Amino acid sequence: MEYKLRKAEPKDVPDILRLVKELAKYEDMEHQVALTEKDLLEDGFGETPFYHCIIAELPGETSSQDPSVVGFAMYYFTYDPWVGKQLYLEEFYVMDRCRGLGIGSGILRHLSDLAMKTRCTGMMFVVAENNEPSVQFYKRRGAEDLSQEEGWRLFRFSKDSLVKMATPSEE
Amino acid sequence: MNFKLRAATKDDCKDISRMITELAVYENMPDQVKISHEELERDGFCQNPFFECLIAEVPEEQKSKEGFTVVGYALYFYTYSTWMGPTVYLEDLYVMPEFRGNGIGKGLLCKVAEVAKKKQCVRLQLSVLNWNTPSRDFYAAKGAKDLTATEGWHFIRFDGQNLDNLVNEAPTN
Numbered sequence: 001m002e003y004k005l006r007k008a009e010p011k012d013v014p015d016i017l018r019l020v021k022e023l024a025k026y027e028d029m030e031h032q033v034a035l036t037e038k039d040l041l042e043d044g045f046g047e048t049p050f051y052h053c054i055i056a057e058l059p060g061e062t063s064s065q066d067p068s069v070v071g072f073a074m075y076y077f078t079y080d081p082w083v084g085k086q087l088y089l090e091e092f093y094v095m096d097r098c099r100g101l102g103i104g105s106g107i108l109r110h111l112s113d114l115a116m117k118t119r120c121t122g123m124m125f126v127v128a129e130n131n132e133p134s135v136q137f138y139k140r141r142g143a144e145d146l147s148q149e150e151g152w153r154l155f156r157f158s159k160d161s162l163v164k165m166a167t168p169s170e171e
Numbered sequence: 172m173n174f175k176l177r178a179a180t181k182d183d184c185k186d187i188s189r190m191i192t193e194l195a196v197y198e199n200m201p202d203q204v205k206i207s208h209e210e211l212e213r214d215g216f217c218q219n220p221f222f223e224c225l226i227a228e229v230p231e232e233q234k235s236k237e238g239f240t241v242v243g244y245a246l247y248f249y250t251y252s253t254w255m256g257p258t259v260y261l262e263d264l265y266v267m268p269e270f271r272g273n274g275i276g277k278g279l280l281c282k283v284a285e286v287a288k289k290k291q292c293v294r295l296q297l298s299v300l301n302w303n304t305p306s307r308d309f310y311a312a313k314g315a316k317d318l319t320a321t322e323g324w325h326f327i328r329f330d331g332q333n334l335d336n337l338v339n340e341a342p343t344n
Contacts, residue, residue, distance in 0.1 A: 161314030
């Protein structure tokens with residue numbers, strides 16, 4: 001089955017949100033998606049995009065049908081003060097019914113190529129430790145689990161804590 | 172102790188580079204620092220910078236044993252959560268040992284939180300080494316949650332030969 005990878009355009013935003021919600025459901029956290037199509041449009045296709053997106057498309061069943069969006073990867077550039085630019089893979093998902101066709105591998109290869117072309121020395125992301133299929137997918141391709149190997153733990157401050165810290169205190 | 176927090180300028184990159192190496196030594200990984208102040212100048216002060224940096228500075232009369240007045244830094248950049256929107260990722264936070272205990276670290280963290288709030292970010296994220304108890308406690312005391320513990324998130328990386336291998340398999344379409 002021929003699939004096509006291309007840069008996302010503003011018209012893809014409804015599909016991107018649909019896939020974000022499907023991935024969140026797979027991770028048992030779909031109620032946590034607070035973003036709307038409007039947010040995704042402003043944040044990805046405004047003056048300073050916060051993210052970039054690659055879309056995977058399958059052709060329509062007949063020549064008169066539109067292609068359907070069946071997978072995506074959302075990424076942005078981060079910085080490691082020891083080695084420089086990194087490509088950070090925020091979201092990576094292929095619809096259930098389209099797995100096993102090489103789309104996931106194709107997206108990952110495309111991103112690696114992009115990382116090298118943009119002078120990144122690495123590609124990083126997080127995976128939930130109980131997500132065995134994903135952990136194995138990445139390990140097979142040579143990824144290192146830095147939490148295991150170097151002991152890195154991911155911490156987060158939510159909005160409430162942020163607001164508390166940001167409000168000037170009496171000192 | 173008097174200290175001032177301000178946005179870094181290109182001229183600060185030599186001091187930032189010095190402190191990056193000091194932090195790497197503290198984390199037992201000094202040989203992993205491969206870039207110098209030149210890359211920092213190029214990547215942090217171009218048209219679309221890849222990071223922002225805050226500096227902690229003390230007056231001349233309180234300078235360090237070796238004569239430095241730039242004594243701490245916070246390096247961060249903007250990331251994106253598909254669930255909640257723009258976020259800030261705090262990549263490095265460091266205060267020179269002889270200046271600790273004066274509220275500089277806390278000041279830098281709060282200043283980053285202020286930047287996050289101004290840019291309408293909904294989260295601040297960072298990572299800490301599991302043996303680094305002082306830092307883990309510092310962040311937990313300010314309200315941070317350890318997502319590796321509570322949700323099982325692990326940091327994964329492809330670099331060096333492994334990244335090259337992936338590229339060499341890239342399709343030509």
